Amino acid sequence: xxxxxxxxxxxxxxxxxxxxxxxxxxxxxxxxxxxxxxxxxxxxxxxxxxxxxxxxxxxxxxxxxxxxxxxxxxxxxxxxxxxxxxxxxxxxxxxxxxxxxxxxxxxxxxxxxxxxxxxxxxxxxxxxxxxxxxxxxxxxxxxxxxxxxxxxxxxxxxxxxxxxxxxxxxxxxxxxxxxxxxxxxxxxxxxxxxxxxxxxxxxxxxxxxxxxxxxxxxxxxxxxxxxxxxxxxxxxxxxxxxxxxxxxxxxxxxxxxxxxxxxxxxxxxxxxxxxxxxxxxxxxxxxxxxxxxxxxxxxxxxxxxxxxxxxxxxxxxxxxxxxxxxxxxxxxxxxxxxxxxxxxxxxxxxxxxxxxxxxxxxxxxxxxxxxxxxxxxxxxxxxxxxxxxxxxxxxxxxxxxxxxxxxxxxxxxxxxxxxxxxxxxxxxxxxxxxxxxxxxxxxxxxxxxxxxx
Numbered sequence: 001x002x003x004x005x006x007x008x009x010x011x012x013x014x015x016x017x018x019x020x021x022x023x024x025x026x027x028x029x030x031x032x033x034x035x036x037x038x039x040x041x042x043x044x045x046x047x048x049x050x051x052x053x054x055x056x057x058x059x060x061x062x063x064x065x066x067x068x069x070x071x072x073x074x075x076x077x078x079x080x081x082x083x084x085x086x087x088x089x090x091x092x093x094x095x096x097x098x099x100x101x102x103x104x105x106x107x108x109x110x111x112x113x114x115x116x117x118x119x120x121x122x123x124x125x126x127x128x129x130x131x132x133x134x135x136x137x138x139x140x141x142x143x144x145x146x147x148x149x150x151x152x153x154x155x156x157x158x159x160x161x162x163x164x165x166x167x168x169x170x171x172x173x174x175x176x177x178x179x180x181x182x183x184x185x186x187x188x189x190x191x192x193x194x195x196x197x198x199x200x201x202x203x204x205x206x207x208x209x210x211x212x213x214x215x216x217x218x219x220x221x222x223x224x225x226x227x228x229x230x231x232x233x234x235x236x237x238x239x240x241x242x243x244x245x246x247x248x249x250x251x252x253x254x255x256x257x258x259x260x261x262x263x264x265x266x267x268x269x270x271x272x273x274x275x276x277x278x279x280x281x282x283x284x285x286x287x288x289x290x291x292x293x294x295x296x297x298x299x300x301x302x303x304x305x306x307x308x309x310x311x312x313x314x315x316x317x318x319x320x321x322x323x324x325x326x327x328x329x330x331x332x333x334x335x336x337x338x339x340x341x342x343x344x345x346x347x348x349x350x351x352x353x354x355x356x357x358x359x360x361x362x363x364x365x366x367x368x369x370x371x372x373x374x375x376x377x378x379x380x381x382x383x384x385x386x387x388x389x390x391x392x393x394x395x396x397x398x399x400x401x402x403x404x405x406x407x408x409x410x411x412x413x414x415x416x417x418x419x420x421x422x423x424x425x426x427x428x429x430x431x432x433x434x435x436x437x438x439x440x441x442x443x444x445x446x447x448x449x450x451x452x453x
Contacts, residue, residue, distance in 0.1 A: 028200035029304070030262040031118065031327045032253075034246060035084070035204075037077065037130060037211040040272025041297050042282025043239065049280060052224070052236045056247030060266055060301040065312045065350060070300020071319045071362055071373075072270055075289050077154050078132045079366075080269045080320060081206070085133065085143070086111035087324030087341040091365050092422060097429030098154060099134070104428065108134015112339070114324040115144030118202040121333050126192040128185045129206040130156070141171060145204070149175075149188040156181060156208055158215040158238075180217055182209045182238070186245035190252045197256040200331070205249065206269075209242040210277055216241055232278040260305045263330050265323055268298040285397040290382055291364045291371040293397055304330070308350050317359040317373065322346050363419045367431040372416045377405075379412040383432070386413065 041047065044054045046061035073083040074090060082095035088111065090096060099107045115125045126147040127140050132154045140148040149170050156162050158181045167174035168181075178184050189205050216237030223240055227233040246266075253259045272279025273288040286292020300318060302308065321343035325335050329345040348354040361374040368383035376392040387400040388409050402409050 027261060028122070028332060029307075029330050030200055030258060031123075031202045031330065032249070032262055032264045033202070033204045033323060033327075034249075034264070034266040035081075035129075035206040036242065036266070036268040036299070037206070037208050038270065038273055038277055038279055038288060039210055039239070039268035039299060040274065040279035040281040040287075041268075041284055041294065041299060042280035043272070044299050046301070047282065047299055049282070051227070052239050054239065054243040056243045056250060057266060057301070059250070060264060060303045061311075063305055063310050064264070064301060064303030064308055065314050067300040067302070067318050068313060068315045069317050070267060070298055071296050071317070072267065072298055073296075073319055073321055073362075073364065075270050075291055075295035075364070075366055075369075077130075077211075077269055081131075081133055082109055082111070084320045084323060085109055085113040085115070087114065087321055087339070087343045089321065089342050089363065089423070091420075091426075092340070092342070092424065094424050094427030096366065096426035098132075100429060107428065108136065108138020109143060110138065113144045114327060115140075115202060115204065117144070117324070117328060117333060118331060119144050119146070121328075121331050122200060123331065124192075124196040124199055124201040125204075126189070126196075126201065127204040127206070128188040128192070129181075129204075130154070130208045130211075131206075135165075139172070147171070147192060150185065150206075151208075155211055155213070157213060158182065158208070159217075180241065182207055182241045182245050183248075186248045189249050193249070193252050193256065193258070197258060202327070207242050207245070210235055210238045210279060212276055214238070214277060229278070235278045238277075262304070263307075263327065264303040265301070265326075267300040267320055271295045271298060283396050289366075291366055291369045291380060292382065293378075293391070293395065296364055296371070302346075302350070308347075314350070316349070316357045317362055318346060319343065319359065319362055322358065361415055361419075363416060365420065365423065367426070367429070370416065370420075372412050372419070374412060374415060377408055377412060379409065379416065388412065 043049050044057055046058040046066055072080045074080040076098055078098045079090045079095055082090040119125045125145045127145045129150045131140055131152045135152050151168055153166050161168055161178055168178055189203055214234045216234055220237030220241045221233055224233050224236040227236055253262055270288045271281050271294045281294035284294035284297055286294035288295055325341050325343045325345040328335055329347050335341055344358040346358055349358050361372055364371040371380045376390050378389050378391050380387050388402040388405050389397045
């Protein structure tokens, strides 16, 4: 029987079946999922920006894969996280916007999460950081996590404990002291690894860095005396602290000899809100809260030493929705059709067992804003009409080809309309938010000048 099973496993591997290829005769791998907040595509050393050294994050690119066309399904915090946790486009279940005054009291993620499914597969599950997906029956401890330390809302001071609904919680209980959220979250993550190092675990580490408020310990700010702009210098300290925190967690993996048996994924929840925190989106147009490339194209890295190629740059389309099916495949869990996942198991594409691209197209809807990327082509509509760009030749979305490429525009419109049939109306929020030429909603409003006397 063992010989027959071995033969079947070998055949499955040759056919590129991701689950069989990674689950056979090996211990279940750990999964470390790291999410930065408001980090632009144009930051990080591995992305070509040497102004703020990020050696620990860069090591994931050096030892793994850097996706230059890595995306998120929302240009904003909570929607992206809803898509991440569910593995589905968040528009499928109405989670299109951040919560606000129009969100119901029971707002939150009601979908089965990646944590639920890995817990069912025998994994210890822990989350340390920013949730932004609701409370009550949407609390992390009700959504598949065994342990939780962090805050439930969308933003939190870095060096001062929030109160009431914005408290730092350990489980359900507010903590009475903290130091600096970025380093605190990494510290708690390391405690989780110490506790569970002899069993498979899933660790979700969503930092609030580099989201506002702009705060960092002076020792980190002092690392950058050559940066003269105060906001940019503080941003540098915040990013440097997050890099150190990630380095602390990577060191903990090495301490327990777990690095080769841990799938690590890193990305940002959306593009940088440049006017708010100075986060650079490099050559990309737009910023957070828009479906321009600068709002949805993000740094995206993956490392699994000994299983995935090292030092590889991959320009194929990937999206944060792929995290769940990829992690489940690594854990030996078959994704079921009734789960209706929109993400794809990336593993066979990354090992070469499958050729081609994981996605024919990616889609965005954010109120009146909408977009589709298919191959080199992208339709972008921020609420003032569809524009067409060839991103291979025009990564900055500067030259609208809609009038010259009428057939391509028609094709992209049809593909988008077909995808949109599977979506529902937003469960809350203003569908006109951010449409047209409106500035980033996070951008501070300019004070009106007083008329001369």
